Amino acid sequence: MGIIERIKEIEAEMARTQKNKATEYHLGQLKAKIAKLRTQLLEPPKGSSGGGDGFEVTKFGHGRVALIGFPSVGKSTLLTMLTGTHSEAASYEFTTLTCIPGIIHYNDTKIQLLDLPGIIEGASEGKGRGRQVIAVAKSSDIVLMVLDASKSEGHRQILTKELEAVGLRLNKRPPQIYFKKKKTGGISFNSTLTLTHVDEKLCYQILHEYKIHNAELLFREDATVDDLIDVIEGNRKYMKCVYVYNKIDVIGIDDVDKLARQPNSVVISCNLKLNFDRLLAKMWEEMGLVRVYTKPQGQQPDFGDPVVLSADRGGCSVGDFCNHIHRSLMKEVKYVLVWGTSARHYPQHCGLGHVLNDEDVVQIVKKKDKEGEGRGRFKSHSTAPARISDREKKAPLKQ
Ligand SMILES: Nc1nc2c(ncn2[C@@H]2O[C@H](COP(=O)(O)OP(=O)(O)OP(=O)(O)O)[C@@H](O)[C@H]2O)c(=O)[nH]1
Ligand SMILES: [Mg+2]
Known part of the structure; x- marks a missing residue:
């Protein structure tokens, strides 16, 4: 029996089982079994070289955004509108068959937008080109889930389920559970609060299902069985997702209002070019990019070309900023001067650990070569040798 059939079988068993206190343990075990099988499904088959026929495109720009959605919801139309790169759009399903990249220029940064083929229910199990599409989505910084505003709300749940099946967690944070495997000592179980789900x-x-007999487990929040499985599996990807409802030109204003009020949602219309600025602003906000402008000593800051940092891609500290400019720079830095919202006063002297905010201005002050020889008024200012014995002997006076 294949893995997919086994998953189906267990899912059927779960559906048959009544949910109550007595079956709780059994259901938990079944959930763990499914999670294990799904992880197996994600691993490339033995002997293959990996992706192969995937359609991975090279990363470009400061961030990457993937367009995910059912066929014919307007993903390609949106890419063409936002980036100027043409992607074929038509009224039939599966117009796009591969990954088409475009570039959005926004707030002095370049953001790569990827148009992908539509995915359908069962994509996580390999239907259509679902697996490859989801692999590309996993490699991006955020996902824009494009939905047809005139279709049922169920689409959003189906897509979320498909993405969850392959280990993507949308708009969630990792569960607050500390878990560490050990060699000996059995299982130590602790929690900082009363647990109601487990x-x-x-x-x-x-x-036991995972054959773990020695481990440390500490619950810091009232987590569920699924959270625990996520932590044990350890391969989940937590991503931001913006729900983009397209085609609002064909529905009534009341429905538009309802959709727009949902969290993390933006309503747009590609045909009428409606609300693109809101979409871009929301996308920018969720990406959390930090633009830092450099200021050479005694000159105006260079506002044309920011260094772009992000917490997901390496961090936003002064050290990360220096590394971004040049890897050897960090050793030469004495301190930096910071202007902007991360500084308490202007300019603030900061070390390498200081965390920068968007639109900060930074001036790097480097160490001087001679620095460190003596302190305060004992600092040697002359370039002459320090020890008397090193000084050149004066020629003896002529008599
Ligand atoms: N009414 C309306 N139709 C739209 C809108 N945006 C796109 N469409 C239409 O929707 C159809 C599908 O658009 P595509 O951009 O090809 O959709 P897609 O999501 O890329 O589809 P696949 O590539 O097949 O996955 C086209 O006929 C578009 O003209 C919109 O805002 N309003
Ligand atoms: Mg398309």
Whole structure:
């Protein structure tokens, strides 16, 4: 039996099982079994060289955004409108068959936008080109889930389920559970608060399912079985997602209003070019890019060409900023002067650990070569040799 059939079988068993206190442990175990099988499904088959026929495109720009959605919701139309790169759009399904990259120029940064083929229910199990599409989505910084505003709300749930099946978690943060495998000592179970979804026995059972008999487990929040499985699997990707409802030109204003009020949602219309600025602003906000402008000593800051940092791509500290300019720069830095919202006063003297905010201005002050010889008024200012014995002997006076 293949992995997909086994998953189906277990899902059917779960559907048959009533949910109550007595079946809780059994259901937990089944969930862990499915998670294990799904992870197996994600691993490339043995002997293959990996992706192969995937359609990975080279990363470009300061961030990457993937357009995910059902066929014919207007992904290609949106890419053409936002980037100027033409992507074929037509009224039939599966117009786009591969990954088409475009570039959005926004706030002095370049953001790569990827148009992808539409995905359908069952994509996570390989239907259509679902697996490849989801692989590209995983490699991006955020996902724009494009939805047809005139279609049912169910599409959003189906897509979220498909993405969750391959280990993507949208708009969630990692569960606050500390988990560490050990060599000996059995399982130590602790929690900082009362747990309402899981108990010690259930956790033991799930760990047994994974053949883990020695580990440390500490719950810092009231987590569920699924959260625990996510932590044990350890391969989940937590991503931001913006829900983009397209084609609002064909629905009533009341429906538009309802959709627009949902969290993380933006309503647009490609045909009428409606609300693109809001979409871009929301995308920018979710990406959390930090633009830092450099200021050479005694000159105006260079506002044309920012250094772009982000927490997901390496961090936003002064050290990361220096590394971004040149890897050897960090060693030469004495301190930096910072102007902007991260500084308490202007300019603030900061070290390498200081975390920068968007639109900060930074001036780097380097160490001087001679620095460090003596302190304060004992600092040697002359370039003459320090020790008397090193000084050149004066020629003896002529008599
Ligand atoms: N009414 C309306 N139709 C739109 C809008 N945007 C796109 N469409 C139409 O929707 C159809 C599908 O557009 P595409 O851009 O090809 O959709 P897609 O999501 O790229 O489709 P696939 O590549 O097949 O996955 C086209 O006929 C577009 O003209 C819109 O804002 N309003
Ligand atoms: Mg398309």
